[in-house]
Amino acid sequence: MRTLCAGRATxxxxxxxxxxxxxxxxxxxxxLDAPAPDHSxxxxxxxxxxxxxxAWAEIVRRHAALVLARIHQFRLxxxxxxxxxxxxxxxxxxxxxxxREPEAxxxxxxxxxxxxxxxxxxxxxxxxxxxxxTDLDLAVEDDxxxxxxxxxxxERHRALRAGxxxxxxxxxxxxxxxxxxxxPTYLEVSEQLGIPVGSIGPTRQRGLERLRRTQAxxxxxxxxxxxxxxxxxxxxxAWG
Amino acid sequence: xxxxxxxxxxxxxxxxxxxARDLTAALAEDDLYRGIEQAGLRAFxxxxxxxxxxxxxxxxxxxxxxxxxxxDALVAVRDRSGTDTRSLVFEGLGIGVEVELTxxxxxxxxxxxxxxxxxxxxxxxxxxxxxxxxxxxxRVDVRPHGPVQLVCSxxxxxxATQWLVW
Numbered sequence: 001m002r003t004l005c006a007g008r009a010t011x012x013x014x015x016x017x018x019x020x021x022x023x024x025x026x027x028x029x030x031x032l033d034a035p036a037p038d039h040s041x042x043x044x045x046x047x048x049x050x051x052x053x054x055a056w057a058e059i060v061r062r063h064a065a066l067v068l069a070r071i072h073q074f075r076l077x078x079x080x081x082x083x084x085x086x087x088x089x090x091x092x093x094x095x096x097x098x099x100r101e102p103e104a105x106x107x108x109x110x111x112x113x114x115x116x117x118x119x120x121x122x123x124x125x126x127x128x129x130x131x132x133x134t135d136l137d138l139a140v141e142d143d144x145x146x147x148x149x150x151x152x153x154x155e156r157h158r159a160l161r162a163g164x165x166x167x168x169x170x171x172x173x174x175x176x177x178x179x180x181x182x183x184p185t186y187l188e189v190s191e192q193l194g195i196p197v198g199s200i201g202p203t204r205q206r207g208l209e210r211l212r213r214t215q216a217x218x219x220x221x222x223x224x225x226x227x228x229x230x231x232x233x234x235x236x237x238a239w240g
Numbered sequence: 241x242x243x244x245x246x247x248x249x250x251x252x253x254x255x256x257x258x259x260a261r262d263l264t265a266a267l268a269e270d271d272l273y274r275g276i277e278q279a280g281l282r283a284f285x286x287x288x289x290x291x292x293x294x295x296x297x298x299x300x301x302x303x304x305x306x307x308x309x310x311x312d313a314l315v316a317v318r319d320r321s322g323t324d325t326r327s328l329v330f331e332g333l334g335i336g337v338e339v340e341l342t343x344x345x346x347x348x349x350x351x352x353x354x355x356x357x358x359x360x361x362x363x364x365x366x367x368x369x370x371x372x373x374x375x376x377x378x379r380v381d382v383r384p385h386g387p388v389q390l391v392c393s394x395x396x397x398x399x400a401t402q403w404l405v406w
Binding site: 048051053056057059060061063064065067068071078082084091092094116118119122156158160161164175176179183205208209211212 | 260279
Protein backbone atom coordinates (compact mmCIF):
# COMPACT_ATOMS: atom_id res chain seq x y z
CA MET A 1 0.00 0.00 0.00
CA ARG A 2 1.75 3.11 -1.22
CA THR A 3 -0.90 5.72 -1.39
CA LEU A 4 1.47 8.44 -0.37
CA CYS A 5 3.91 7.88 -3.22
CA ALA A 6 4.84 10.48 -5.79
CA GLY A 7 1.71 9.69 -7.76
CA ARG A 8 -0.43 11.30 -5.10
CA ALA A 9 -1.51 14.65 -6.35
CA THR A 10 -2.23 16.30 -3.06
CA UNK A 11 1.32 16.31 -1.75
CA UNK A 12 2.45 19.88 -1.74
CA UNK A 13 5.60 20.94 -3.49
CA UNK A 14 8.35 22.01 -1.19
CA UNK A 15 11.39 23.80 -2.53
CA UNK A 16 14.49 21.71 -1.97
CA UNK A 17 16.67 23.06 0.73
CA UNK A 18 19.88 24.62 -0.64
CA UNK A 19 22.90 22.85 0.80
CA UNK A 20 24.42 26.04 2.17
CA UNK A 21 21.33 27.04 4.06
CA UNK A 22 21.09 26.08 7.69
CA UNK A 23 18.01 26.35 9.80
CA UNK A 24 17.54 28.69 12.74
CA UNK A 25 18.37 25.86 15.07
CA UNK A 26 18.40 26.32 18.83
CA UNK A 27 21.54 28.28 19.41
CA UNK A 28 22.13 30.38 22.49
CA UNK A 29 21.87 34.02 21.51
CA UNK A 30 24.35 36.61 22.73
CA UNK A 31 21.88 37.78 25.38
CA LEU A 32 22.43 34.55 27.27
CA ASP A 33 26.07 35.42 27.80
CA ALA A 34 25.11 38.58 29.62
CA PRO A 35 25.40 38.51 33.41
CA ALA A 36 22.10 37.73 35.12
CA PRO A 37 20.93 37.18 38.67
CA ASP A 38 21.51 33.55 39.62
CA HIS A 39 17.91 32.48 39.80
CA SER A 40 16.39 34.57 37.08
CA UNK A 41 14.73 32.71 34.28
CA UNK A 42 17.43 34.00 31.96
CA UNK A 43 20.12 32.38 34.07
CA UNK A 44 18.15 29.16 34.46
CA UNK A 45 17.54 28.89 30.74
CA UNK A 46 21.21 29.51 30.00
CA UNK A 47 22.25 26.88 32.54
CA UNK A 48 19.71 24.35 31.23
CA UNK A 49 20.97 24.90 27.69
CA UNK A 50 24.46 24.17 28.92
CA UNK A 51 23.17 20.83 30.21
CA UNK A 52 22.51 21.70 33.85
CA UNK A 53 19.72 19.33 34.85
CA UNK A 54 19.06 21.12 38.14
CA ALA A 55 18.39 24.38 36.32
CA TRP A 56 15.94 22.56 34.08
CA ALA A 57 14.27 20.97 37.11
CA GLU A 58 13.84 24.43 38.62
CA ILE A 59 12.25 25.69 35.40
CA VAL A 60 9.87 22.73 35.51
CA ARG A 61 9.04 23.27 39.19
CA ARG A 62 8.30 26.94 38.65
CA HIS A 63 5.90 26.27 35.81
CA ALA A 64 4.24 22.97 36.71
CA ALA A 65 1.40 24.85 38.43
CA LEU A 66 0.81 26.85 35.27
CA VAL A 67 0.63 23.68 33.17
CA LEU A 68 -1.74 22.15 35.71
CA ALA A 69 -3.95 25.24 35.75
CA ARG A 70 -4.23 25.17 31.98
CA ILE A 71 -5.04 21.46 32.01
CA HIS A 72 -7.79 22.13 34.54
CA GLN A 73 -9.47 24.47 32.11
CA PHE A 74 -10.20 21.45 29.95
CA ARG A 75 -11.84 18.21 30.96
CA LEU A 76 -8.93 15.93 30.20
CA UNK A 77 -8.55 12.31 31.20
CA UNK A 78 -5.43 11.52 33.25
CA UNK A 79 -3.86 10.03 30.11
CA UNK A 80 -4.60 13.13 28.06
CA UNK A 81 -3.22 15.32 30.82
CA UNK A 82 -0.01 13.34 30.89
CA UNK A 83 0.29 13.50 27.10
CA UNK A 84 -0.20 17.25 27.14
CA UNK A 85 2.36 17.78 29.90
CA UNK A 86 4.94 15.61 28.17
CA UNK A 87 4.38 17.34 24.85
CA UNK A 88 4.74 20.78 26.41
CA UNK A 89 7.97 19.95 28.22
CA UNK A 90 9.51 18.17 25.23
CA UNK A 91 8.72 21.09 22.96
CA UNK A 92 10.02 23.48 25.58
CA UNK A 93 13.31 21.60 25.52
CA UNK A 94 13.38 22.07 21.77
CA UNK A 95 12.60 25.75 21.96
CA UNK A 96 14.74 26.66 24.92
CA UNK A 97 17.63 27.74 22.74
CA UNK A 98 15.55 29.89 20.43
CA UNK A 99 13.69 31.81 23.13
CA ARG A 100 14.84 35.35 22.56
CA GLU A 101 13.41 36.57 25.83
CA PRO A 102 13.57 33.96 28.60
CA GLU A 103 11.30 36.07 30.77
CA ALA A 104 8.59 35.36 28.21
CA UNK A 105 8.77 31.68 29.15
CA UNK A 106 5.59 31.60 31.30
CA UNK A 107 3.63 33.08 28.41
CA UNK A 108 5.05 30.51 26.02
CA UNK A 109 4.22 27.65 28.38
CA UNK A 110 0.73 28.96 29.01
CA UNK A 111 -0.08 29.31 25.32
CA UNK A 112 1.52 26.04 24.29
CA UNK A 113 -0.27 24.08 27.00
CA UNK A 114 -3.58 25.57 25.97
CA UNK A 115 -2.97 24.64 22.35
CA UNK A 116 -2.08 21.08 23.25
CA UNK A 117 -5.20 20.80 25.41
CA UNK A 118 -7.32 22.04 22.52
CA UNK A 119 -5.64 19.53 20.25
CA UNK A 120 -6.19 16.47 22.42
CA UNK A 121 -9.77 17.43 23.21
CA UNK A 122 -10.44 17.95 19.51
CA UNK A 123 -8.98 14.51 18.82
CA UNK A 124 -11.13 12.90 21.48
CA UNK A 125 -14.24 14.68 20.28
CA UNK A 126 -13.61 13.46 16.78
CA UNK A 127 -13.17 9.91 18.00
CA UNK A 128 -16.43 9.80 19.91
CA UNK A 129 -18.23 11.77 17.20
CA UNK A 130 -20.13 14.17 19.39
CA UNK A 131 -22.70 16.25 17.59
CA UNK A 132 -20.85 19.42 16.62
CA UNK A 133 -24.00 21.48 16.77
CA THR A 134 -24.42 20.97 20.47
CA ASP A 135 -20.85 20.58 21.64
CA LEU A 136 -18.85 23.40 20.14
CA ASP A 137 -15.97 23.89 22.47
CA LEU A 138 -16.73 26.55 25.02
CA ALA A 139 -13.07 26.66 25.95
CA VAL A 140 -11.89 27.72 22.51
CA GLU A 141 -11.96 31.31 23.71
CA ASP A 142 -8.95 31.85 25.90
CA ASP A 143 -10.27 32.29 29.41
CA UNK A 144 -7.68 34.36 31.26
CA UNK A 145 -9.93 34.92 34.27
CA UNK A 146 -10.53 31.22 34.50
CA UNK A 147 -6.79 30.62 34.36
CA UNK A 148 -6.21 33.06 37.21
CA UNK A 149 -8.84 31.26 39.29
CA UNK A 150 -7.24 27.90 38.52
CA UNK A 151 -3.88 29.23 39.67
CA UNK A 152 -5.42 30.43 42.94
CA UNK A 153 -7.20 27.13 43.45
CA UNK A 154 -3.95 25.29 42.83
CA GLU A 155 -2.17 27.47 45.38
CA ARG A 156 -4.86 26.66 47.94
CA HIS A 157 -4.61 22.96 47.20
CA ARG A 158 -0.85 22.98 47.55
CA ALA A 159 -1.30 24.69 50.92
CA LEU A 160 -3.75 21.96 51.96
CA ARG A 161 -1.31 19.22 50.99
CA ALA A 162 1.51 20.96 52.81
CA GLY A 163 -0.74 21.42 55.83
CA UNK A 164 -1.65 17.74 55.86
CA UNK A 165 2.05 16.87 55.92
CA UNK A 166 2.37 18.86 59.16
CA UNK A 167 -0.22 16.77 61.02
CA UNK A 168 0.68 14.01 63.46
CA UNK A 169 0.82 10.58 61.87
CA UNK A 170 -2.50 9.20 63.16
CA UNK A 171 -4.49 12.22 62.00
CA UNK A 172 -2.69 12.42 58.68
CA UNK A 173 -3.29 8.75 57.89
CA UNK A 174 -6.95 9.01 58.76
CA UNK A 175 -7.55 12.15 56.70
CA UNK A 176 -5.64 10.67 53.78
CA UNK A 177 -7.72 7.52 53.87
CA UNK A 178 -11.01 9.41 54.19
CA UNK A 179 -10.01 11.65 51.29
CA UNK A 180 -9.90 8.84 48.77
CA UNK A 181 -12.66 8.86 46.21
CA UNK A 182 -14.97 7.09 46.84
CA UNK A 183 -14.33 7.27 50.59
CA PRO A 184 -14.10 3.99 52.49
CA THR A 185 -16.71 3.11 55.08
CA TYR A 186 -15.84 3.65 58.74
CA LEU A 187 -15.73 -0.12 59.13
CA GLU A 188 -13.08 -0.39 56.40
CA VAL A 189 -11.17 2.49 57.95
CA SER A 190 -11.33 0.78 61.32
CA GLU A 191 -9.90 -2.42 59.85
CA GLN A 192 -7.21 -0.70 57.84
CA LEU A 193 -5.93 1.60 60.56
CA GLY A 194 -6.69 -0.64 63.52
CA ILE A 195 -8.72 1.98 65.37
CA PRO A 196 -12.23 1.68 66.84
CA VAL A 197 -15.07 2.86 64.60
CA GLY A 198 -16.25 5.14 67.39
CA SER A 199 -12.98 7.11 67.39
CA ILE A 200 -12.96 7.86 63.66
CA GLY A 201 -15.41 10.77 63.75
CA PRO A 202 -13.77 12.59 66.66
CA THR A 203 -10.25 11.99 65.29
CA ARG A 204 -11.31 13.32 61.91
CA GLN A 205 -12.81 16.41 63.52
CA ARG A 206 -9.68 17.11 65.56
CA GLY A 207 -7.51 16.49 62.48
CA LEU A 208 -9.44 18.98 60.36
CA GLU A 209 -9.34 21.52 63.18
CA ARG A 210 -5.60 21.05 63.48
CA LEU A 211 -5.20 21.26 59.71
CA ARG A 212 -6.68 24.74 59.84
CA ARG A 213 -4.06 25.77 62.37
CA THR A 214 -1.05 24.42 60.48
CA GLN A 215 1.70 26.76 59.33
CA ALA A 216 0.87 26.02 55.71
CA UNK A 217 -2.79 27.04 55.97
CA UNK A 218 -2.13 29.99 58.25
CA UNK A 219 0.47 31.21 55.77
CA UNK A 220 -1.90 30.68 52.91
CA UNK A 221 -4.74 32.54 54.61
CA UNK A 222 -2.43 35.39 55.62
CA UNK A 223 -1.25 35.87 52.05
CA UNK A 224 -4.59 35.32 50.37
CA UNK A 225 -6.43 37.87 52.52
CA UNK A 226 -4.00 40.52 51.33
CA UNK A 227 -4.12 42.41 48.08
CA UNK A 228 -4.92 39.39 45.94
CA UNK A 229 -8.45 38.86 47.20
CA UNK A 230 -10.99 41.57 46.91
CA UNK A 231 -14.56 40.90 47.89
CA UNK A 232 -15.57 39.91 44.37
CA UNK A 233 -12.68 37.51 44.00
CA UNK A 234 -13.60 35.77 47.22
CA UNK A 235 -17.17 35.37 46.11
CA UNK A 236 -16.04 33.69 42.93
CA UNK A 237 -13.65 31.47 44.80
CA ALA A 238 -16.37 30.34 47.15
CA TRP A 239 -17.73 27.99 44.56
CA GLY A 240 -14.39 27.25 42.92
CA UNK B 241 -13.98 30.84 65.64
CA UNK B 242 -12.58 33.19 63.07
CA UNK B 243 -12.94 30.47 60.43
CA UNK B 244 -16.70 30.44 60.45
CA UNK B 245 -19.27 32.77 59.12
CA UNK B 246 -18.77 35.84 57.07
CA UNK B 247 -15.77 37.20 58.88
CA UNK B 248 -13.74 37.77 55.76
CA UNK B 249 -11.28 34.93 56.28
CA UNK B 250 -11.44 32.09 53.82
CA UNK B 251 -15.15 31.83 53.39
CA UNK B 252 -14.70 28.72 51.24
CA UNK B 253 -14.14 26.48 54.27
CA UNK B 254 -17.24 27.38 56.19
CA UNK B 255 -17.31 23.99 57.90
CA UNK B 256 -15.50 20.69 58.22
CA UNK B 257 -17.30 19.20 55.27
CA UNK B 258 -16.18 22.01 52.98
CA UNK B 259 -12.62 21.63 54.21
CA ALA B 260 -12.72 17.86 53.82
CA ARG B 261 -14.06 18.17 50.28
CA ASP B 262 -11.34 20.62 49.37
CA LEU B 263 -8.73 18.36 50.92
CA THR B 264 -9.99 15.45 48.85
CA ALA B 265 -9.73 17.57 45.71
CA ALA B 266 -6.25 18.73 46.70
CA LEU B 267 -5.04 15.19 47.27
CA ALA B 268 -6.62 13.92 44.08
CA GLU B 269 -4.64 16.55 42.22
CA ASP B 270 -1.37 15.64 43.85
CA ASP B 271 -0.80 12.73 41.48
CA LEU B 272 -1.44 14.88 38.45
CA TYR B 273 0.80 17.63 39.79
CA ARG B 274 3.64 15.21 40.45
CA GLY B 275 3.03 13.56 37.09
CA ILE B 276 3.44 16.91 35.36
CA GLU B 277 6.68 17.56 37.21
CA GLN B 278 8.00 14.08 36.50
CA ALA B 279 7.18 14.43 32.81
CA GLY B 280 9.21 17.62 32.81
CA LEU B 281 12.19 16.05 34.50
CA ARG B 282 12.15 13.07 32.11
CA ALA B 283 11.91 15.29 29.05
CA PHE B 284 15.31 16.78 29.73
CA UNK B 285 17.25 13.53 29.74
CA UNK B 286 15.76 12.37 26.51
CA UNK B 287 16.13 15.72 24.86
CA UNK B 288 19.81 15.94 25.74
CA UNK B 289 20.42 12.83 23.67
CA UNK B 290 18.62 14.43 20.77
CA UNK B 291 20.65 17.59 21.13
CA UNK B 292 23.77 15.53 20.57
CA UNK B 293 22.12 13.99 17.53
CA UNK B 294 21.09 17.40 16.32
CA UNK B 295 24.61 18.75 16.52
CA UNK B 296 25.80 15.75 14.58
CA UNK B 297 23.18 15.90 11.85
CA UNK B 298 22.39 19.60 11.82
CA UNK B 299 18.77 18.76 12.56
CA UNK B 300 16.15 21.21 11.40
CA UNK B 301 13.00 21.57 13.50
CA UNK B 302 9.76 21.26 11.55
CA UNK B 303 6.56 22.91 12.71
CA UNK B 304 3.09 21.48 12.32
CA UNK B 305 1.36 23.37 9.51
CA UNK B 306 -1.66 21.14 8.97
CA UNK B 307 -3.60 18.77 11.17
CA UNK B 308 -6.77 17.25 9.76
CA UNK B 309 -7.99 16.83 13.31
CA UNK B 310 -7.88 20.52 14.04
CA UNK B 311 -8.85 22.05 10.75
CA ASP B 312 -11.98 19.98 10.50
CA ALA B 313 -11.94 18.97 14.10
CA LEU B 314 -15.61 18.21 14.29
CA VAL B 315 -15.93 16.11 11.19
CA ALA B 316 -14.48 12.63 11.13
CA VAL B 317 -12.50 11.77 8.04
CA ARG B 318 -13.08 8.26 6.90
CA ASP B 319 -11.36 6.49 4.08
CA ARG B 320 -12.92 3.75 1.99
CA SER B 321 -12.13 1.02 4.47
CA GLY B 322 -14.11 2.87 7.11
CA THR B 323 -11.24 3.55 9.47
CA ASP B 324 -10.33 6.96 10.76
CA THR B 325 -7.26 8.56 9.32
CA ARG B 326 -5.51 11.66 10.51
CA SER B 327 -3.15 13.59 8.30
CA LEU B 328 -0.38 15.85 9.54
CA VAL B 329 2.00 18.08 7.62
CA PHE B 330 5.19 19.43 9.16
CA GLU B 331 7.36 21.99 7.44
CA GLY B 332 10.65 23.76 7.94
CA LEU B 333 13.09 25.54 5.69
CA GLY B 334 12.73 23.62 2.44
CA ILE B 335 11.92 20.33 4.15
CA GLY B 336 8.56 18.80 4.82
CA VAL B 337 7.03 15.61 6.10
CA GLU B 338 3.52 14.48 5.42
CA VAL B 339 2.10 11.77 7.62
CA GLU B 340 -1.09 9.74 7.66
CA LEU B 341 -2.14 7.88 10.75
CA THR B 342 -4.61 5.04 10.75
CA UNK B 343 -5.66 2.65 13.47
CA UNK B 344 -2.68 0.35 13.03
CA UNK B 345 0.04 2.05 11.04
CA UNK B 346 1.76 5.25 10.08
CA UNK B 347 2.76 6.13 6.55
CA UNK B 348 4.24 9.21 5.09
CA UNK B 349 6.57 10.94 2.74
CA UNK B 350 9.59 13.08 3.31
CA UNK B 351 10.03 15.99 0.93
CA UNK B 352 12.26 16.56 -0.97
CA UNK B 353 11.82 12.99 -2.10
CA UNK B 354 14.73 10.64 -1.75
CA UNK B 355 16.01 7.62 0.11
CA UNK B 356 16.77 8.09 3.75
CA UNK B 357 15.81 6.96 7.19
CA UNK B 358 12.97 7.78 9.54
CA UNK B 359 12.87 7.33 13.29
CA UNK B 360 9.75 7.57 15.41
CA UNK B 361 10.52 8.84 18.90
CA UNK B 362 8.35 8.66 22.00
CA UNK B 363 9.16 10.35 25.32
CA UNK B 364 10.99 7.22 26.47
CA UNK B 365 12.97 6.44 23.36
CA UNK B 366 12.80 5.16 19.80
CA UNK B 367 9.48 3.53 18.89
CA UNK B 368 10.30 2.49 15.35
CA UNK B 369 12.91 3.01 12.69
CA UNK B 370 12.57 2.42 8.96
CA UNK B 371 14.18 3.33 5.61
CA UNK B 372 12.41 5.61 3.19
CA UNK B 373 12.33 4.58 -0.46
CA UNK B 374 13.51 6.56 -3.50
CA UNK B 375 10.51 8.89 -3.32
CA UNK B 376 10.79 9.42 0.41
CA UNK B 377 7.87 7.16 1.27
CA UNK B 378 7.85 5.19 4.49
CA ARG B 379 5.49 3.02 6.45
CA VAL B 380 5.68 1.65 9.97
CA ASP B 381 3.20 -0.82 11.36
CA VAL B 382 2.80 0.81 14.72
CA ARG B 383 0.25 3.32 15.85
CA PRO B 384 1.89 5.40 18.54
CA HIS B 385 -0.23 7.14 21.15
CA GLY B 386 1.04 10.04 23.16
CA PRO B 387 3.74 12.53 22.22
CA VAL B 388 5.71 11.59 19.12
CA GLN B 389 8.56 13.13 17.23
CA LEU B 390 9.66 12.04 13.78
CA VAL B 391 13.36 12.33 12.97
CA CYS B 392 14.22 12.03 9.29
CA SER B 393 17.64 11.96 7.72
CA UNK B 394 18.83 11.69 4.13
CA UNK B 395 21.69 12.89 1.94
CA UNK B 396 20.07 16.28 1.61
CA UNK B 397 19.62 16.97 5.30
CA UNK B 398 17.99 15.95 8.53
CA UNK B 399 14.92 17.17 10.33
CA ALA B 400 12.82 16.55 13.40
CA THR B 401 9.15 17.35 13.75
CA GLN B 402 7.85 19.24 16.74
CA TRP B 403 6.49 17.01 19.50
CA LEU B 404 2.83 16.27 19.05
CA VAL B 405 0.30 13.89 20.57
CA TRP B 406 -0.48 11.45 17.72
